[in-house]
Every structure is written in C-alpha cells, then in structure tokens.
Amino acid sequence: MKISCVGAGPAGLYFAIVMKRRNPNHEIVVHERNPAGTTHGWGVVFWEDLLATLRTNDPDSAQAIADQAVPWSGQVVDVEGQPPLHHGGGGYGLCRRRLLQILIERALALGVDVRFESEISELRQVADADLIVAADGVASPLRRHRADQFRPQIEAGRNKYLWLATTQRFPSFTFGFVPTSAGWVWFHAYSFKEGMSTFIVECAPETWKGLGLGTMRADAELRLLESIFAKHLDGHELISRDGQGHTLPWSSFRRLVNRRWRADNLVLIGDAAHTTHFTIGSGTRLAIDDAIALASALSEHDSLPRALDAFDRRRQRALARVQRDARLSAEWFENLPRYIRYNTPAFFTLLLARRSRLLKRIPARTYLYLRGQYTKLTGRAAAPLGRIGGPAHPFGSRAKCGIAGAEPGTPRH
Template identity: 55%
Template sequence: MKIACVGGGPASLYFSILMKRQDPSHDITVHERNPAGSTYGWGVTYWSGLLDKLRGSDPESALAVSENSVRWSDGVAHVRNRTTVHHGDEGFGIGRRRFLDVLADRARSLGVRIEYEHEIGADDPLPEADLVVAGDGVNSVLRGRYADHFGSETVLGRNRYIWLGTTKVFDSFTFAFVESEHGWIWCYGYGFSDGHSTCVIECSPETWTGLGLDRASEADGLALLEKLFADVLDGHELIGRAQSDGAAQWLNFRTLTNRTWHRDNLVLIGDAAHTTHYSIGAGTTLALEDAIALAEALSAHRDLPGALAAYERERKSALLHIQSAARLSAQWYENLPRYIRLPPPQMFALLGQRHSPLLPYVPPQLYYRIDRAAGQLEALRRLKRWLGPRLARTVQARTGR
C-alpha cells in the first residue's frame, strides 16, 4: 500500500511506524510543513497505561520514549498560602520536540520517508496514494477542504489560557491558584526534562481583561505572571512564544468534533479528528491510540472502506467517556469560584472529582461528604453512578442547556 501522512505530529509518525512493522513493503511518506526540529509547545504528559500500549505495539520506540521522559507520582495544589499533596498514579512528561525526534528516528529506521518543509496547501492536489492520513492538527487543511462532508463543529471554551515553559522543574504535577484583585488565576505545571517544565496559565475572561493581559505585550504579560506566581516558580522565569507582532498567545480552547472521520481514501487522525480539553492531559495519548486503532483496522480488513469505517466506530466509541470527562473538567475550571472557598483538602478532592456528571448539581460540601462515604460503601458508589446522569438530564431539560 502507498500511504501519505500529511502532518508530522505524533499520530502520523507513530502510524507510519506501525504500518512499516506490519509490512515493510508499504511505501510511506510523511509530509511536514515545518523544518526538522521545529515544533510548538513545551512538554507533553501521559500516564503508565499509554506506555503499556506502546510496549505492546512497538517495544523499541516505547523504550526510547520512556528513557527520555521524566516521572512523578504526586499531585500538589497551592491555594493562597496552603499546600495540599495527593499521592496518585505515576505520570510522565517528555519534551514535545524530543518526543517527535524519537518517533521520527524510529520511523526513518524502518524506511519511512519524512519530507520536512513540504506543505500540502488548501489548493494543492492530495498526494497520490492509496491512503491519505490527515494528521495536520486542529486547523487541518485537508479536513477544511471537505468540512461539510466531515460535519466539523468547534465549540469555544469560556476561559482564556496560555501555554508557557519555565526553567522551574516541578517534581510533581503542580496546581497553583492565586487570587488577584480581578479574580482567580491559576496554573498547571509539570516537568518534562532536567531543566524545563510546561506551565499552562488559565483565568476567566474578566480576570484576563482586569489584569490587562488582553493589552499587554508578551514581555509585559510574562513579567506580571511571574509576579503572580512567584511563590510556585521560586524566582524562575516563564518562557513564551511571541507572535510576529509581539503579542502573547492567549487562546480559548477549541473542542473539535466531526460527524464522520473519513472520505474516500482520506482519513482523519489525532487533533484533526477530535480535541479534548488540556486539563485532562489526554491529547497525546488519544492521538497515539488513534494510530494504533487505524493500523489494526487496516490489518484486520482487506477492503479500505471497511477498515476506515471500523476505525471510526472503534475510536468514536472509545472517546465518548473521555470527551464527556473533558467537557466536565473544563466546566469545573469555568466555575472555579464555586469550589475555591472550600478548605484546600476538600477543594483538591473535588478537583480530582471534576469529571463527575453529578458534581455540578450538588452543593460542593455535600458532594464531598457523599464521595467520602461512597469510598467506603459500595451502595453509595452505585447511587452516585445511577443518579449523576439522571440529574444532569433533568437539569438540561429544565434549562435547555
């Protein structure tokens, strides 16, 4: 089979690795518009379950990813001058550039061609191939050509956020909530190398404009943010990625869905097919799981239409729970004042429960007490699972939302 992958992100690269492992005679080219070694973002995060899947699919790249990752096992929340620690599942961070280099090296070793600085534009013909994989991200040019067919829909989140790096190395997954005169602003931080961490900062639009971040240059904005988060940064700097006009890259998160994921021999993968809010840290994992599922579907089905339909069914089904959790997580942060006044241990406990469909409709302290009790009584756990969706549907029917 001749395969063209448009976009040189994790999904395309890992898919090309898996297909070459299935059959070295596959003719595979990855087209990436940026130069080699050029990427956006800082570090990406994942959990041990993904590493197990990578070991099962390609042990060599799994070992390289593991060796280039940093690990943590705790979550830490700073609220004003109070700190709460939660001992949780082991997590991992890896620099995005290093991650792409690892996958690209493995792909090339198997015979995949990677053509950097090769953009497939909106008016360019599709590559001549039996299968074209659109792995060109949330702004996918290939998906955009047939937006009506794919049924693409994008929903903007309310809060503003900015993706930054820092020389402060967090040894745990770190949350910090700071109260300013214009409202709360918070960050998520995690290490991805011996010298750097990712630091995502988020706030409501009212806080963003009240602090003047909507008008500040990147340099001025970073200076203000460094003051606000001085305690958690320990004097370290924040590192941005200014646009050509010097403005900071504050965004509203875009949740993307598509009615269908394939058209003829063109198939969507990764962020071109779906996005989930960054607060659940699943983007990279889902992209690689897409790659695994697509490669398995092509192996199991002789005809391409059947393979692409099976891939779409499997991934859409797998994503239902995760997409729901991501929406609820984003809403938790959009309604932060509802939870932030709780004692820090309770607030952090509900932060961990933010995926619950019941939480938005129960007074936070009552939910906390129910959840504590449910941890000991199976009957109450079943009640939570039964009551949550029903209460959510009742509220939606009454409010129309």
C-alpha cells in the same frame, strides 16, 4: 499501499511507524508544513499504560521514549493562604520536541519518507495516494475539503490559557491557585526534562481582561505572571517561544467533534478528528491510540472502505466517554469560584471529581455531603479521579471504590 500522511505530530508519525512495521512494502510519505524541529508547546504528560502500549507496537521507539521521560510523583494542590495538599500517583513528562525527534528518527529508519516544509492544503496535491491520513491538527485544511461529510463542530472554551515553560522544577504534577485584584489565576505544572517544567497558566476571561493580559509586550507580561506566581517560581523565570516585543499567544481551547472520521479515502486522526481539554492530559495518548487503531483496521480488512468504516466506529465509541470527561473537566475550571471557596481538602476532593456528572448538577456542598455519607455507610471512600488523565470513575459517575479521598470540608467564607 501508497499512503500520504499529512502532519508530523505524534499521530501521523506513529501511524507511519506502525504501518511500516506491519508491512515494509507500504509506500508512506509524511508531509509536514513546518521546518524540522518546530513544535508548539513544551512538554507532554503520560503514564505507564502508554509505555506498555508503545512497547507492544514498537519496542525501539518505546525504549527511546522511556529513556528520555522524566518521572513525576503525585499531585499537589496549592491554594494561596492554605497549606498545600498532596495526593498519590505518578506519571511521566517528556519534551515534546524530543518525542517528535524520536518518532522521526524511527520512521526514517524504517523507510518512511518524511518531508519538512511540505505544505499540503489541497487533496489534489496527494491525489495519487491510495490512502490520505489527515493528522494536520484541529484547524485541518484537508478536513475542510470534506466538511459536508465529516460535519465538524468546533466550540471555543470560555477560559483563557497560555502554554509556557519554566526553569523551576516541579517534582509533582502541581495545581497552583493565586487570587489577584481581578480574580483567580492558576497554573498546571510538571517537569518534562532536567531543569525544565511545563507551566500552563489559565484564568477566566474577566480576570484576563482585568489584569491587562494580552495587551502588553511579551516580556512585560511574563514579568507580571512571574510576580503573580512568585512563591511557586522561587526566583525562576517563565519562558515563551515568542520573541521579545510580541504579545503572548493566549488561547481559548477549541473543543472539536466530528460526526464522521472518514470520507472516501481520506481519514482523520489526532487533533484533526477530536480534541480533549488539556486538564485531563490525554492528547498524546489518544493520538497514538488513533494511529494504532487505524493501522489495525487496515490490517484486518482487505477492503479500504470497510477498514476505514471499522476504524471510524471503533474510535468514535472509544472517544465518546473521554470527550465527555474532558468537557466536564474544562467546565469545572470555567466555574472555579463555585469550588474554590471550600477549604483545601474539600477543594481537592472536588478537583479530583471534576469529571462527575453528578457534581455538575448539584451544589458542591451537597456533593461533598453525599460523598461523606457514602463513605460512612459503606466504610469505603467514594472514588474521586485517581489521576489527571486516563480512566475516571468519580463519585456520581458509576464510581468504583478503593481510592481514598479528602474528607468533605466547609466553605472558607
């Protein structure tokens, strides 16, 4: 089969790798519009289950990824004015640029033709391909050519966020919340390589505007953020990929849902097909799962249309729960004042349960009370979200038992 894959992110590259391993006779070209070594963001986060999936599908790249991954242990919530609270678990961080290098090197070794600075914005540019895989991101140019069939819906989130890095080491996945004169500002941080951590800043649009964020030079804005998070950074700097004199690239998260993922011989994977909010930490995992599922469907069916239809159905079902959880998680942070008024143990309970549909529908105090009553009646702690990404069964959402959580608390004011 002659395959054109547009986009050299984790989805496109891993699909090319898996397809080549299944059949070396496939002719696969991966087109990437950016120069080699260009990427957005800093680090990615994942868990042991992803490493197990990688080992099953391509042991060579899995080992390289495992060798480069930096483990982090547990989760920490640090609300200014209260003692930090720790929760168990753990995962891995990895430099996104290094992840892409590993996948590129592996794809090339298998005979994939990877072409940088090769922009594909029109279907006619790859018209000779039997299969066109659009792995070209949330703003996918190829998807627009079949928008009437894909029927994409894009909704902008309310909060502002900024993806930075810091030389401060965060050995645990850390949520830090700091009050300012304009409202709360918080960060999500984790180590992704020696001496470097991802540091995502988030706040409500009113706070963003009130602090003058997005209006000043990048260097001045970084100094302001460093002063806000001075206690957490302990003298370390914040780093942006944007040069001096530019404004920082603040964004509002774009939630994307497509009614269909295939149109004729064009199929969507990764962020071109779906997005899930960064607060559940599943983007890389879902991109790779898409790649594997598409390769499997193509191997299982002799007919390309049947294979693509099977892939579409399978992944749409798999993503329905994840996208719902991601939406609830994003909305929880968009309504932070509703929860942060509680003491840290109760707030952490609410944070871990942010995917609960029940929590969205009732007052937080009532949710905490019901959760406490459940524990008293059953002798078992109602399960909050056990980690920032992956399967979730929070109390009020078909909860499973056995994960201990913080006891309900009372509002601080």
